[in-house]
Amino acid sequence: MGAMRARRPPGRHRRAETARVTYREVIAVKEFRALWFGQGLSLLGDQLAQVALAVLVYDRTGSALATAAVYALTYLPSIVGGPLLAGLADRFARRGVMLTCDMLRAALVAVMAVPGMPFWALCALVFLVVLLSAPFSAARAALLPEVLGGDAYVMGSALQNMTNQAVQMIGFAAGGAVIAGIGPYRALAIDAATFLASALILVSGVRRRPATAHDGAKPSMWTMTKAGAQLVFGSRKLRTLVLFAWLCGFYILPEGLAAPYASTFAGEAMPTAVITGLLMAAMPTGTVIGAFLFSRFVTPERRLRLMGWMAMLSCAPLIVAAVRPPLVVVLAAWVLSGIGGAYQLAANAAFVQAVPAERRGQAFGLVQSGLMAVQGVGILVGGFAAERFGPEPVVALAGVGGVTCAAVLALAWTDSRRRTARVHAEATA
Incomplete structure (x- = not known):
């Protein structure tokens, strides 16, 4: 879709519902570009x-436990922030929540x-810092389906996911070498500057939208949290999709142990900091490859069928660590x-389709x-x-553990899809 003509974005165009959307069409949407660049x-x-x-x-400590504990702090605050603060994305204007x-x-990281x-x-x-990521992520996740719809949302999510993983790959792989040159404190200063740059991109590229409308007075945060939990966990289909998402608690665990794992390769010619960065970059590298192949060459229906097998693949290779x-x-x-x-691309797209637009912020936040939380607890343990x-x-x-849980979820997902197909067939008979 050409960017020079005033057309509706793929999320509002009929073509998004009837045909495959290309990456070029998704990138042509100005608001998506702003969300994409700012996040990256x-x-x-x-x-x-x-x-x-x-x-x-x-x-400072020479302790694997202390290293994992600090790394876990990048996950654990969401136990509180997600349920209680994610509702801000439905209560207030989503762009404003992200900017705030x-x-x-930026201020907190500057102090760090x-x-x-x-x-x-x-x-x-x-x-x-991580506590504030909960309302930001909920607002961004709820805003993206308003910018892109249909298969455009899937392609946009895939592109964003690939970019995020590529950025992680570059950041982790080059991080050790960069920190060796500038030191960890200057690296934190750079992080603070990126938050400011993200805010400027959002201001210039994302239009203002009013807060999600509520009937009568706005509900309390506790009421919204309770309603969101009932929505997400009251449906068997949504519960299964949520558990698929939470499965990453198993396969993300190695990243939290990257520094002590790197120390086991003492005979390597590279410094430990460089090996740490390479280990932390390995999974993001694979995710970039997988997201591209999964979104570009696999149809939406087949993505849903392959979801269980892919989930098992996300955990099975880790078993090789047993032989050192x-x-x-x-x-x-x-x-x-x-x-x-x-x-996760297929699970995310299926989840979006099943959640009402006005409740996406709270649902995504939960x-x-x-x-x-599962990642933080897994890394800490x-x-x-x-x-x-x-x-x-x-x-x-x-x-x-991950392969075992993935196999159980794959069976549950297959049964859920068969039930849905049976109900649909009976309704149309």
């Missing part, structure tokens, strides 16, 4: 900051960049795991909070276990 830029800073924090904490969160996070910041203060600031393979094999296994993680048994057996056990 701030994420690049975040990945640099995560490597900086991992290196900084491990250098960007500005506050002050050299000599006490360890406890650093942890508190990390907690607050060389670095190149570990990297290849983690890349393959990332390819399997592309199943799912996101659980998503971050993994760090605790790695202190005693080493990172290799812990990663292998995560793979075994």
